[in-house]
Amino acid sequence: MEGNPDIIPRCRGILSFFGELYMNWRxxxxxxxxxxxxxxxxVSEMMQKLVKEPTHDNIKCVFQxxxxxxxxxxxDDCQEVT
Numbered sequence: 794m795e796g797n798p799d800i801i802p803r804c805r806g807i808l809s810f811f812g813e814l815y816m817n818w819r820x821x822x823x824x825x826x827x828x829x830x831x832x833x834x835x836v837s838e839m840m841q842k843l844v845k846e847p848t849h850d851n852i853k854c855v856f857q858x859x860x861x862x863x864x865x866x867x868x869d870d871c872q873e874v875t
Contacts, residue, residue: 801843805843805850805854807839808839808855808858811832811839812861815828815832815833815862816861816862816864836858840858
């Protein structure tokens with residue numbers, strides 16, 4: 794991502810798109826809706842790459858996507874960290 798300055802804005806756009814896609818595209822298995830995990834992994838990796846280059850726009854994008862994704866997470870979905 795360091796070589797071409799046009800890549801970072803595209804990465805932010807793709808991250809926003811995949812964040813929305815992750816929230817709205819569910820797999821129905823035995824009458825239970827589950828998120829499409831492959832998209833979630835991609836979102837996580839893109840967020841990590843943008844955080845490694847901490848510009849205002851990158852951090853803003855990461856938090857906007859996190860806000861969208863975490864809107865659907867309930868306390869019961871979280872595991873206790875020991």
